[in-house]
Amino acid sequence: MISIRAERPQDIGEIRKVIEEAFIQAFGQAPEADLVDRLRENCPCLLSLVAVNGDIVVGYILFSPVKIEGNKIVEGMGLAPMSVLLKFQRQGIGTKLVQSGIEMLKSNGCPFVIVLGHPDYYPRFGFEPASHEGIRCQWEGVPDEAFMILILDEKAMEGISGVAQYRSEFDEAM
Numbered sequence: 001m002i003s004i005r006a007e008r009p010q011d012i013g014e015i016r017k018v019i020e021e022a023f024i025q026a027f028g029q030a031p032e033a034d035l036v037d038r039l040r041e042n043c044p045c046l047l048s049l050v051a052v053n054g055d056i057v058v059g060y061i062l063f064s065p066v067k068i069e070g071n072k073i074v075e076g077m078g079l080a081p082m083s084v085l086l087k088f089q090r091q092g093i094g095t096k097l098v099q100s101g102i103e104m105l106k107s108n109g110c111p112f113v114i115v116l117g118h119p120d121y122y123p124r125f126g127f128e129p130a131s132h133e134g135i136r137c138q139w140e141g142v143p144d145e146a147f148m149i150l151i152l153d154e155k156a157m158e159g160i161s162g163v164a165q166y167r168s169e170f171d172e173a174m
Contacts, residue, residue, distance in 0.1 A: 070162015
């Protein structure tokens with residue numbers, strides 16, 4: 001039985017293993033594990049969730065602050081990274097992590113979530129290319145279809161456009 005809960009200090013080692021396994025398998029490297037450690041050290045405003053099977057961490061998701069700077073400045077959250085142990089993939093764990101995080105953020109008044117991710121995966125949660133809302137990524141060369149936004153508060157986001165700015169810790173991982 002898989003359950004979703006907030007990260008606990010004793011989960012940190014297992015979280016690193018989950019991230020490293022998933023990202024090394026997919027991309028041959030895992031700078032995301034170091035990114036999570038840096039964010040954990042420097043940013044108190046994180047939403048960090050784990051998927052557990054019994055008492056074993058099998059999945060992980062992190063949301064960290066992102067600002068859209070343009071005609072106004074609006075603060076929301078960025079989803080990155082999300083990972084699931086290989087033997088637990090394709091069982092709906094990633095979906096549970098994303099849905100749980102979105103529900104928590106929405107209930108806390110977060111106006112949007114940004115993700116730089118797979119364009120075939122995230123639209124199932126309501127994400128659309130951020131360019132449709134007049135929002136651009138701070139990094140050059142990011143494919144339009146991979147940089148997506150989910151609007152959680154239409155009123156707060158009305159007329160907002162500009163550049164999405166992640167925390168500086170992300171610059172080291174890009």
